Amino acid sequence: MFAYHGETMGTTWSVRIAAPSGGISQPIGAGIQSALDRVVTQMSHWDQASDLCRFNRVRSDAWQSLPIEFFTVLEAALAVAHESEGAFDPALGALVDLWGFGPAGTRAAPPAPDAIAQARDGLGWRAIAIDRRGLRARHDGSATLDFSGIAKGFGVDQVADYLIGQGILHFLVEVGGELRGCGLKPDGQPWWVDLEAPPGITLPVNRVALHQLSVATSGDYRRHFEHEGARYAHSIDPRTGWPVNAGMASVTVLHPSCMMADAYATALTVLGLDQGCALAERLDIAAILVARGDKGAREWLSPAAMRMLD
Ligand code: AMP
Ligand code: MG
Numbered sequence: 001m002f003a004y005h006g007e008t009m010g011t012t013w014s015v016r017i018a019a020p021s022g023g024i025s026q027p028i029g030a031g032i033q034s035a036l037d038r039v040v041t042q043m044s045h046w047d048q049a050s051d052l053c054r055f056n057r058v059r060s061d062a063w064q065s066l067p068i069e070f071f072t073v074l075e076a077a078l079a080v081a082h083e084s085e086g087a088f089d090p091a092l093g094a095l096v097d098l099w100g101f102g103p104a105g106t107r108a109a110p111p112a113p114d115a116i117a118q119a120r121d122g123l124g125w126r127a128i129a130i131d132r133r134g135l136r137a138r139h140d141g142s143a144t145l146d147f148s149g150i151a152k153g154f155g156v157d158q159v160a161d162y163l164i165g166q167g168i169l170h171f172l173v174e175v176g177g178e179l180r181g182c183g184l185k186p187d188g189q190p191w192w193v194d195l196e197a198p199p200g201i202t203l204p205v206n207r208v209a210l211h212q213l214s215v216a217t218s219g220d221y222r223r224h225f226e227h228e229g230a231r232y233a234h235s236i237d238p239r240t241g242w243p244v245n246a247g248m249a250s251v252t253v254l255h256p257s258c259m260m261a262d263a264y265a266t267a268l269t270v271l272g273l274d275q276g277c278a279l280a281e282r283l284d285i286a287a288i289l290v291a292r293g294d295k296g297a298r299e300w301l302s303p304a305a306m307r308m309l310d
Contacts, residue, residue, distance in 0.1 A: 011176030093144030153262025181210025214258035246272025
């Protein structure tokens with residue numbers, strides 16, 4: 001077994017490879033890092049030089065050419081925005097920033113209501129049009145893309161594609177807790193992972209075999225601040241402009257594409273238990289939703305997740 005690790009997107013990555021007995025001759029660690037660096041160079045909203053920041057800065061509705069990877073993520077993000085009726089919104093950057101979860105810096109108390117109203121003023125994802133044949137997109141001059149809800153998963157997919165391109169077919173990739181497994185471990189077993197409950201919640205551990213499968217988790221415990229006894233988490237409900245308050249402790253999604261798992265996990269977190277379950281059932285998403293309640297935590301497995309965990 002070969003192990004590699006490094007840093008990207010403000011978090012860490014790790015890769016385990018079950019290699020043939022001859023070992024690995026290529027400089028795989030450097031190749032993985034450059035696959036991830038490419039995602040950051042294109043899609044980081046923390047780096048003013050990224051393609052995404054350049055796209056955001058244009059204050060007109062001119063078409064802008066995008067690199068293929070950026071276009072791929074934008075198209076997927078808009079599809080999930082559509083499916084979730086805007087609960088997932090990749091053009092929410094101004095609100096995320098305002099609430100202190102973006103490059104503008106952290107905050108200790110909620111913003112003023114008129115500042116929230118102003119940041120919500122734009123059309124969000126509806127302001128963005130894409131042209132697949134031309135690999136171009138445009139917005140009405142008001143959109144601020146923020147791919148934090150989907151980019152880690154895409155980074156995992158990019159690393160997986162890179163490894164497969166190198167002829168490596170048995171691996172487990174992880175970026176900031178999002179995972180994708182391919183092939184088998186050296187002992188012939190699939191890559192089993194334990195899906196752990198959020199801190200402070202005791203639930204039976206779900207084990208899943210990541211056989212050509214990805215898993216992504218969103219949780220209110222991951223990034224939040226507290227003010228006067230209330231908890232403000234980094235998932236923002238575009239419908240209210242406020243951090244979600246639906247009592248979701250964590251949402252885990254299983255999907256062949258880690259990008260889609262990541263986006264759906266964020267979408268279901270924003271939708272909350274009732275609407276989230278309904279969407280997961282309708283789209284046949286394999287999801288595990290954990291909600292906080294007065295009588296302790298409740299876990300709900302979508303029908304697709306039940307089939308997978310059997
Ligand atoms: P995740 O950890 O994948 O759920 O992503 C959370 C991050 O996505 C936040 O830190 C924000 O930058 C961004 N985000 C927050 N709310 C939304 C939303 N409703 N739709 C899409 N991205 C969001
Ligand atoms: Mg996500």
